[in-house]
Amino acid sequence: xxxxxxxxxxxxxxxxxxxxxxxxxxxxxxxxxxxxxxxxxxxxxxxxxxxxxxxxxxxxxxxxxxxxxxxxxxxxxxxxxxxxxxxxxxxxxxxxx
Numbered sequence: 859x860x861x862x863x864x865x866x867x868x869x870x871x872x873x874x875x876x877x878x879x880x881x882x883x884x885x886x887x888x889x890x891x892x893x894x895x896x897x898x899x900x901x902x903x904x905x906x907x908x909x910x911x912x913x914x915x916x917x918x919x920x921x922x923x924x925x926x927x928x929x930x931x932x933x934x935x936x937x938x939x940x941x942x943x944x945x946x947x948x949x950x951x952x953x954x955x
Contacts (some may be wrong), residue, residue, distance in 0.1 A: 867894045867902040872938060877919035880940065886949050890916070892937045899939045912945035 866933075869889040877887040890899055896914040896932075901913050921933035943949060 862891060862898060862906050864902040866889055867898050868879050868906065873951065884943045884945070884947070886941045886943065886951060887942065888939050890937050892918070892935065894937070894939075896939075899941065902911045903941050907947055907949050910949045911941055912944050915940045915941040915942075 867890055869891060872887040872889055874887075880887065886903075888899075888903070894902075896916060899914050899916070900911045903909065903914075917938050919938065921934045921935045923930060923932050925931075
């Protein structure tokens with residue numbers, strides 16, 4: 859396992875239409891470090907936000923190739939974590955830490 863601190867594991871919360879829809883199912887979506895494992899993500903969310911996590915699902919979105927005028931560029935790869943909270947737990951990601 860890598861040696862990441864809790865603040866290094868979670869990069870930022872994802873605030874999109876789809877992530878607000880899954881929040882109704884007691885789930886929260888975060889962009890996380892590419893080297894972070896599921897147990898590290900679970901420990902970071904529990905330590906930083908003081909909630910009980912039941913499951914962590916991860917996915918890696920590969921960066922797209924974009925063109926701006928005549929210049930080609932590539933977006934970065936992003937690792938996301940969908941964190942399922944225990945029943946009765948809530949987490950408001952719009953407030954800061």
